[in-house]
Amino acid sequence: MRKEGLMAATVHGLPAAFRRALEAVALWSRVNSPWLVHFNSGSCNGCDIEILATLAPRWDLERFGAKLWGSPRHADVLVCTGPVTRLARERLVRVYEQMPAPKFVVAVGSCGITGGAFHGCYNIVGDIGDVVPVDVYVPGCPPRPEAIIDGVIQLLTRLRPPKARRHAAKAAAPGGAA
Amino acid sequence: MSAADLSRIQGALAPWLTGSRLASDTRLDMETPAENLLAAVTAFRGLAWGYLSAITGLDGLGPAAGPSASEAAPGGAPAQGSASQHGTLGSIEVLYQFCQGPCLATLRVRVPRDRAEVPSISGAVPSAVLFERELSEMLGVHVTGLPGGKRQFLPDDWPPNVFPLRKDFLVESAAPVADSAPSVGSGEAPGTFIVPIGPQHPALKEPGHFEFAVDGEIITGASIRLGYVHRGIEKAAEDRSWVQGLYLVERICGICSHIHATAYALGVEALAGMTIPPRGQAIRTLLCELERIHSHLLWLGVAAHEAGFDTLFMFSWRDRETVMDLLEQLTGNRVNYAANLIGGVKYEIDAPAADAIRRGMDYLEGRARHYLKIVTTDESFLRRTRGVGTISREMSERFGTVGPTARASGVPTDLRAAAPYAAYGQFPVTPVVDQRCDQEARFVVRVRELSECFRVVREILDRLPPGDLSIPAPRKVAEGEAVSRVEAPRGELFYYLRSTGGVKPDRVKVRTPSLCNWAAVVNVVIGQKLADVPVILAGIDPCFSCNDRSLTLRRRGKTGAGGVETWSWEDLRTYGIRWYGGGRS
Numbered sequence: 032m033r034k035e036g037l038m039a040a041t042v043h044g045l046p047a048a049f050r051r052a053l054e055a056v057a058l059w060s061r062v063n064s065p066w067l068v069h070f071n072s073g074s075c076n077g078c079d080i081e082i083l084a085t086l087a088p089r090w091d092l093e094r095f096g097a098k099l100w101g102s103p104r105h106a107d108v109l110v111c112t113g114p115v116t117r118l119a120r121e122r123l124v125r126v127y128e129q130m131p132a133p134k135f136v137v138a139v140g141s142c143g144i145t146g147g148a149f150h151g152c153y154n155i156v157g158d159i160g161d162v163v164p165v166d167v168y169v170p171g172c173p174p175r176p177e178a179i180i181d182g183v184i185q186l187l188t189r190l191r192p193p194k195a196r197r198h199a200a201k202a203a204a205p206g207g208a209a
Numbered sequence: 210m211s212a213a214d215l216s217r218i219q220g221a222l223a224p225w226l227t228g229s230r231l232a233s234d235t236r237l238d239m240e241t242p243a244e245n246l247l248a249a250v251t252a253f254r255g256l257a258w259g260y261l262s263a264i265t266g267l268d269g270l271g272p273a274a275g276p277s278a279s280e281a282a283p284g285g286a287p288a289q290g291s292a293s294q295h296g297t298l299g300s301i302e303v304l305y306q307f308c309q310g311p312c313l314a315t316l317r318v319r320v321p322r323d324r325a326e327v328p329s330i331s332g333a334v335p336s337a338v339l340f341e342r343e344l345s346e347m348l349g350v351h352v353t354g355l356p357g358g359k360r361q362f363l364p365d366d367w368p369p370n371v372f373p374l375r376k377d378f379l380v381e382s383a384a385p386v387a388d389s390a391p392s393v394g395s396g397e398a399p400g401t402f403i404v405p406i407g408p409q410h411p412a413l414k415e416p417g418h419f420e421f422a423v424d425g426e427i428i429t430g431a432s433i434r435l436g437y438v439h440r441g442i443e444k445a446a447e448d449r450s451w452v453q454g455l456y457l458v459e460r461i462c463g464i465c466s467h468i469h470a471t472a473y474a475l476g477v478e479a480l481a482g483m484t485i486p487p488r489g490q491a492i493r494t495l496l497c498e499l500e501r502i503h504s505h506l507l508w509l510g511v512a513a514h515e516a517g518f519d520t521l522f523m524f525s526w527r528d529r530e531t532v533m534d535l536l537e538q539l540t541g542n543r544v545n546y547a548a549n550l551i552g553g554v555k556y557e558i559d560a561p562a563a564d565a566i567r568r569g570m571d572y573l574e575g576r577a578r579h580y581l582k583i584v585t586t587d588e589s590f591l592r593r594t595r596g597v598g599t600i601s602r603e604m605s606e607r608f609g610t611v612g613p614t615a616r617a618s619g620v621p622t623d624l625r626a627a628a629p630y631a632a633y634g635q636f637p638v639t640p641v642v643d644q645r646c647d648q649e650a651r652f653v654v655r656v657r658e659l660s661e662c663f664r665v666v667r668e669i670l671d672r673l674p675p676g677d678l679s680i681p682a683p684r685k686v687a688e689g690e691a692v693s694r695v696e697a698p699r700g701e702l703f704y705y706l707r708s709t710g711g712v713k714p715d716r717v718k719v720r721t722p723s724l725c726n727w728a729a730v731v732n733v734v735i736g737q738k739l740a741d742v743p744v745i746l747a748g749i750d751p752c753f754s755c756n757d758r759s760l761t762l763r764r765r766g767k768t769g770a771g772g773v774e775t776w777s778w779e780d781l782r783t784y785g786i787r788w789y790g791g792g793r794s
Contacts, residue, residue, distance in 0.1 A: 070409050071416050073438045077463020077544040080507060084533070084543075087510075087526035103409070117364035117385070119408065119416065119437045126409050148460045152441040153373050153380045154364065173463060173544050 068106035074113025077173040078140035225249035259309030264340035266348035311628035329354040336609030446717040476693035487674035489553030504698035553679025594648040598745035608729035612700020617650035624696040
């Protein structure tokens, strides 16, 4: 995974302090407004409908600034479900490669971790981690919407600079300061 | 629709048959040699009876397995007997299963394993194309005269002459082959523009790949490539015990998981000759209806989203949580409830749970009335649905559509009423039919079906029979075969189960409703606007979004020396600059 994105190329040649400030702004906007792209690489739809439920009013993932977007070219986070079938493998790689760096992958569901109920089937090449690098695994068959939210939030928390991360951890702890 | 009908068929087809047998009042078993198949099917269609429900291929009728074939009606005891006495090692049996109401007429064709070849019946039965393609890809039965030679289910790099559903198939033999020709890409005439859509699309479920040939805004040709989520479940089921299979088939589809498990369980119970306690059947039926409510609300939201009506999407998904909560309360999981057992159900419904369900139904009833008003009166929404994607009744019957798609075309097909299974005999359902045939009708049918669901759920709660939930199931299931047909939220779901008396099934054949609906949709989009495609595709419920248009623009002729030319983004950009900047004038 490339560390430097388009932003780095654009600001190349600027004074270091200015560059740092720009990168801080980029990180801030990325963490507060991650765009998700969803790919089903062979799932039974169970996880996919729970991802949609996560975005629907009851759970409303959008309150964290997240947005489900159709094009991988505009997305920061690939939310992937299911074991990877032989036919879908090439597409999964292609969708991943179309995403601009830095990019992250959240694998939703047991099948994405081990192949789940389909482990060993003839048309399965493996789990998602075998095909693209995965940042967060969300287990469950299917995971509840709360678990999916938790997965995305864990990813975002990890992206934050250390100081903000401590603050977020404190806020998330039971009885922690808001 | 009874034994009389079946004997009439038996008589009419007699010249082409080598054997036939009325297994029961609703089951007719006929045998014909491959060379007579087309004539027999044509004569069959001439009787205007029933529709082709599935084509099942069977391999591995070795001497150990025995040639006994017995038919079993769901819920009834299997009738022992044998119509096919000459089962030999090295033959493949192809079953053409025609249904009407509770009746099933099977045409059996036996072909040698090394020269497996049957004629295509798609001339007489247009809906057979996808079934035949499945048969030829999965079991290696060459179907002569089958239009279109492209793969539909297996990956492009799958080696030739390796067929996963043959009994001697080894996973190692399916290693990818190099330099395989991609099966996507259409054979359209030179000069047409192809818009590829899928398999990645943002909001939705099944990835499929579509290619639409367009002339401006109007679609002139459409092709489809399935198989992105092909996992090989039918093969996997042969490798698992009867009970494990229950949890595997539940994961064929996460949206209608309960109905898959129900169809499978009903089939196994029929094979094993089990009689399920009425309370178990009633609770099973109740869960089927709750699942239908969740599935229809899900569809309503997604289809509205495709039409650009996101408010309705959010409202219906908010209300859907009501029924998701009920399912979770009853079974402990929101999706994949694992409520079925072979022999009944796991979960009891007590008084507080029944009250919670009643409250949920009351709330949703009001909402469904509201939705019905919206989908029939909202002016801007109607412009996306009224008169769009019209599948006439004639076309619907020709292509064999099922479920709400067929009912919206005026075909009164609903297995819950026509061939009641589980507890639908005690809690009858009236099919909801609409004659308008367009996208609006599909909305109206599904929303009105919700009201029917609420009524049935209340009725089941009011008259829940007392007694046990389940009976113990045997580890081994008696030899024989069973067909189990149920009405899934999207239409008729067909299961064929075959046992050789062991702890594992010999064959599990699943024919899902969507497979029947594709043919009609691929034909109906021709002549429609490209922008209406998502709405039309969503209409049959394998919901679909147009947002992904990863434009690989193919153009034939002109510069590519007659070959296919794939334009890069740079080419497109240059072309655009030339087109808009003086190149045209």
